[in-house]
Each structure stands twice: as C-alpha cells, then as structure tokens.
Amino acid sequence: MMIIANNNGLILIRRNHLEERNWRDDTSYKFIFSFFGKSVYQTHYEDLTIHAGEFFIFNPNEPHKQLKVTQEKFLIEIEPEVVKEAAVQLGIEQPEPEFSAQAFRHPLISQWASFIHNYFIQQEAEELPANDLFLDNSVAQLTILLLQFGLGSHQKELPTIQTKTNIDIVINALKENYTEDWSLDQMANISGLNKYQFAHQFKEEKGISPYSWLQLYRLFKSQHSLINTDESILSIALEHGFKNISSYNRLFMKMYRKTPTEFRKIYRRK
Secondary structure, three states: EEEEEOOEEEEEEEEEOOOOOOEEEOOOEEEOOOOOEEEEEEEOOEEEOOOOOEEEOOOOOEEEEEEEEEEEEEEEEOHHHHHHHHHHHOOOOOOOOOOOOOOOHHHHHHHHHHHHHHHHHHHOOOOOOOOOHHHHHHHHHHHHHHHHHHOOOOOOOOOOOOOOOOOOOHHHHHHHHOOOOOOHHHHHHHHOHHHHHHHHHHHHOOOHHHHHHHHHHHHHHHHHHHOOOOOOOHHHHHHHOOHHHHHHHHHHHHHHHHHHHHHHHHHHHO
C-alpha cells in the first residue's frame, strides 16, 4: 500500500483489503479511477459500479462503503478549499460544486490518471521520498480537469472531447438536435454502422449507452435554466427533450439524490 498526503490532498494506491470495508463519509472530495476492472461501492441509495477506464467522484460527507475492487484501488482525496479556489479561478459560478452520481470516462482524465499512477508506482519501486511540490501540482491539475470534464452541478452541458470517429459524428448531431425524439436506428444511420455495432462501439468509447448519453446531455443543458430562470420544472423538462416531468425527476434523483426543485433552491444565484 502507498499513501502520500499533505494539507491539500492524498493519493492512495492499495493492492490489499480490496473486499468489503467500513462505511466512510470523509470531508474531502474523493476521486476513484478504475484501471483493472470493476470497482463496486455501496451508498445509502444504490450500489454503484466503476468499470475499467472510468472514474467516480464522491462529494464531501457522502456516506459510502467499498464492496469490491479489482486488483488495485487508486484514490485521490482533494480538500474542498482546493476545489473552491480552482473553481473561482476558472470563473465557475458555483465555487462548491456537487459532482453527480454517475461513473464517467474522459480521455484527458484517463491520461492524467495513467501518468500519475505510473509515476508513483515508479517512486515506490525506487523507494524515493514523497515530494510535496509534485503532490500539490498533481492535485491542482486533477481539480482543474474534474471541474472542466467531470459531471456536476456547475456544468452547463455534458463534457465531451472531439475526435474524428463515427461516434463523434453522431454526438455532434445529437448536440445540435438534442430536444428531438431520437431512435437508435436514426443514430446508427448517421454513424454508418448497423445499430448493434453502433450501440456496442458507443458503449465502449463513452462508457454509457447512446440513449443514456443523450438523457444526461439534456439534463446538464437544463441546469442553467433551472438555476437562472423562474420557468416551471415542467417547462424546462419539455424544452430540453424530456417526454414528461417524471423522467426528468427520476434522472435528477439518480444524479444528485434530490429533485429539480431542491436542486434549484440550493444552487440558484442570489
């Protein structure tokens, strides 16, 4: 096991005690990245799974229990003040963001995690002392990446990165027409793949199904209206492509453990 800590955060790499552990509700943000397979955590709402190549962020004081981790646990804790300072410097309207309850993947965060992981594994192998400057810079870099590409209350739309794959051609079309009632066949036609190939490739690249991606994109697009206008919840839901308020409420509860009305009360600008 390897633990490196200072006042701004902590990096942990553990290869033992990977089965069920005690409940935790730490005061820090906790970034967990899965390199080797499924990691399973229990919360008071539901069990969550982080697949290989995905990350998840627990918010401060969010109760959770580690049930299973494949081969190795890679975790970074970030103190709330570090997140708040970075959010202010980035001009984010919500300096204390709440990250949503969704495992996600993003290539830039994957690249960062791989570099930091390999660096500290090498440090451990060579028995070199911890470097506070490197740790501080690493935590600061991760914080900026999570604020830019992590899913949370501060986002105005679902973070993506542009490539030249068939999947991203579809994503561009979904972004431009996200309020439309898309079918899997329509998405697949744009990609040039049959719908089975398309669904499989989409899940492999983005970590979620095409329809789930579209629903998440709709939700994050709606957050700006929810926080900054007095429109009714029903109007906002329908304007952003949801068929009814029930599906909008269900997705909000899954992402934030609160209704859109509760979300609005907490995050609307005063």
